[in-house]
Amino acid sequence: MSKAGDSIGIIGIGYVGLVTATCLAELGNNVVCMDIDAEKIDLLRQGGVPIYEPGLAELIGKNKGRMTFTTALEDVFSRCEIVFTAVDTPPTFTGDADLSRVFAVVSALPGLSSNRHILVMKSTVPVGTGMKISIELARQEINNIDYVSNPEFLREGSAISDFLNPDRIVIGSREAAAGQKVAALYQHMRAPVLETSIPTAEMIKYASNAFLATKISFINEIANVCEEIGADVTEVAKGMGYDKRIGSHFLKAGIGFSGSCFPKDVTALKQIAGNSGYHFQLLTAVIEVNELQKRRVVNKLKKYLGTLTDKTITLLGLAFKPNTNDLREASSIVLASRLLGEGAYVKAYDPVAIPDAARAVRGVLLCDDTLSAVEDSDAVVLVTEWDEFAHLPLAEMKQRMHQHLIIDGRNFLDPAEVKAAGFTYEGIGRS
Ligand SMILES: NC(=O)c1ccc[n+]([C@@H]2O[C@H](COP(=O)([O-])OP(=O)(O)OC[C@H]3O[C@@H](n4cnc5c(N)ncnc54)[C@H](O)[C@@H]3O)[C@@H](O)[C@H]2O)c1
Numbered sequence: 001m002s003k004a005g006d007s008i009g010i011i012g013i014g015y016v017g018l019v020t021a022t023c024l025a026e027l028g029n030n031v032v033c034m035d036i037d038a039e040k041i042d043l044l045r046q047g048g049v050p051i052y053e054p055g056l057a058e059l060i061g062k063n064k065g066r067m068t069f070t071t072a073l074e075d076v077f078s079r080c081e082i083v084f085t086a087v088d089t090p091p092t093f094t095g096d097a098d099l100s101r102v103f104a105v106v107s108a109l110p111g112l113s114s115n116r117h118i119l120v121m122k123s124t125v126p127v128g129t130g131m132k133i134s135i136e137l138a139r140q141e142i143n144n145i146d147y148v149s150n151p152e153f154l155r156e157g158s159a160i161s162d163f164l165n166p167d168r169i170v171i172g173s174r175e176a177a178a179g180q181k182v183a184a185l186y187q188h189m190r191a192p193v194l195e196t197s198i199p200t201a202e203m204i205k206y207a208s209n210a211f212l213a214t215k216i217s218f219i220n221e222i223a224n225v226c227e228e229i230g231a232d233v234t235e236v237a238k239g240m241g242y243d244k245r246i247g248s249h250f251l252k253a254g255i256g257f258s259g260s261c262f263p264k265d266v267t268a269l270k271q272i273a274g275n276s277g278y279h280f281q282l283l284t285a286v287i288e289v290n291e292l293q294k295r296r297v298v299n300k301l302k303k304y305l306g307t308l309t310d311k312t313i314t315l316l317g318l319a320f321k322p323n324t325n326d327l328r329e330a331s332s333i334v335l336a337s338r339l340l341g342e343g344a345y346v347k348a349y350d351p352v353a354i355p356d357a358a359r360a361v362r363g364v365l366l367c368d369d370t371l372s373a374v375e376d377s378d379a380v381v382l383v384t385e386w387d388e389f390a391h392l393p394l395a396e397m398k399q400r401m402h403q404h405l406i407i408d409g410r411n412f413l414d415p416a417e418v419k420a421a422g423f424t425y426e427g428i429g430r431s
Helices: 015-026 038-045 056-062 073-079 100-107 129-139 159-164 176-184 198-229 233-241 262-275 281-305 331-341 354-360 370-374 394-400 415-420
Strands: 007-011 030-034 067-070 080-085 117-121 145-149 169-173 193-196 312-316 345-349 379-382 405-408 424-426
Touching: 007 015, 007 073, 015 030, 015 056, 015 067, 015 159, 030 038, 030 073, 038 067, 056 159, 067 073, 073 080, 080 176, 100 129, 117 129, 117 176, 129 145, 129 198, 145 176, 145 198, 169 176, 169 198, 176 193, 193 198, 198 233, 198 262, 198 281, 262 281, 281 331, 281 379, 281 405, 281 424, 312 331, 312 370, 331 345, 345 370, 370 394, 405 415, 415 424
Parallel strands: 007 030, 007 080, 030 067, 080 117, 117 145, 169 193, 312 345, 312 379, 379 405, 405 424
Antiparallel strands: 145 169
16 A cells, blocks of 8 residues: 555556456545546546456446546646556557557656656556666656556456466565665555566566467467367367476467567567567567468358358457457457458347457447357357357357358357257367
8 A cells, every 4th residue: 555645556558457446445545537538537537447357347436536537747746656657559560569559658757846756657658668768767857757667467358366466476676775665655455476577577567468378379380280180179279288398378279379568569579689680580480370370260261161252251259368348359340351362241240349349340240149159150250268159059040041051160068059049060170
């Protein structure tokens, strides 16, 4: 808990910022939440929640007395010693992380307050950014702001539990006292605290995401080989996962990793390496395997349907993973545009992402439920493994569909159940 009368500031109230703010409030802190998006701040002031994240609305409701919302940076710096930044760092066209939002915050700092502050970076930023910010602060003769890197590892869909029960807390700082003040915010969490230099903290975040993405591309390549030789990747992964040196996480074959973090962070790390003169060959392959994996579904459809021109294909699930409405870099978007490019009609249903999908996937007929989405369809592709898809209404689907093919892009369905209902089933890497 921060000291009495002191609040914690959060700049950038998106998936990470809002979860961070809410969890810090849940831990007993007062938090001042700032975002440049006035509509978002208005919605939060009125008790609304701009994103879908399980348990978040309830936790905000519970802690609303400790959370205030503003669009003014002055409000944050007048009340808070510790200020987190969780603005977005999307990819640029080169694949480097776009730091314009981070530097928009840094350049707004002069004259904000003469009190001492700690600026804590929660956004994922390339190695060297902390150093650049320190130089920029010195250039602007700002001597009252210390800088701490505190990368975030939460996963959308289980963000609250991930934030409150982290595997580790990474604190990168130049001044130990500043780092320790930030570490104190997490003192009630049972997690190892790793105090490092700022570049090391920045690298831990990228290396972690790149390693997980590598595991996914690895098992996807194994899946592709399994298809050639008649083995079952789900059993292979199980057999590998029992080995403690390997572990069972992130060994699920499917249509590739997606979302707002892995694709951009893997590409950004490749760029960081390249910009410093090192060609990161392994990551180049990880990215390429992932791109091809999304497209393999199109070939699977063609194998059964022939040409896709004028065929109707239904996508079940649009969000990049279950339990979120986030569509950033979702596999569904790539798949939908490939299918539209092949001349197919594309229909889709997602339990929560439909309002956001209207903007993100153009040309797709968005439906209110599974049954209306499969009406007159030639094939279903399961894209996101939402719980409600675990037991599809197969008998009714069969009556409504034109042809009876299910491509299970997440190896989520029970093949025996699907086949018993009269469908042709094909998963990923399952013979
Ligand atoms: N989403 C995740 O699962 C996740 C997990 C770990 C780390 N991260 C990292 O955290 C950062 C934030 O990700 P996100 O998914 O929460 O992004 P987001 O797009 O959901 O939220 C970013 C927020 O920052 C606001 N913003 C932009 N510029 C601003 C400015 N100058 N002042 C104030 N607010 C501003 C935007 O309006 C938006 O509300 C990224 O660097 C991301 O890589 C994300």
